[in-house]
Amino acid sequence: MNDDDLMKVKICFIGDAGVGKTSLIKRFVxxxxxxxxxxxxxxxxxxxxxxxxxxxxxxxxxxLVWDIMGQKGF
Incomplete structure (x- = not known):
């Protein structure tokens, strides 16, 4: 099965800096x-x-799991 046969979803993790977004993603993926x-x-x-x-x-x-940095202004 190639990537074209798959259902695709995008998940974006956003939030304040240092709250654990990256840790959750690493644990899941x-x-x-x-x-x-x-x-x-x-x-x-x-x-x-x-x-x-x-x-x-x-x-x-x-x-596709997006880890977006949590610093203000971005």
Whole structure:
């Protein structure tokens, strides 16, 4: 199955700096947790493919997860 056959969704994490947006994304996408704080500079996009059940049919969904830095003014 190539990327054209997948349902695609975009998820943007926004919020104040230092609240854990990047930690949540790393835990969901990579299944890792790092308790060190490293500020996100700019925007980082990661991809995860998940399988969901839609009324008895399994559907593969490509999630583009956007990590948007939380500093004021951006």
């Amino acid at each position: 990579l299944d890792v947790f790092d308790d060190r704080y490293i500020a996100t500079i700019g925007t980082k996009v990661t991809k995860k493919i998940v399988e969901v059940n839609d009324q008895g049919t399994n559907v593969k969904v490509m999630m």
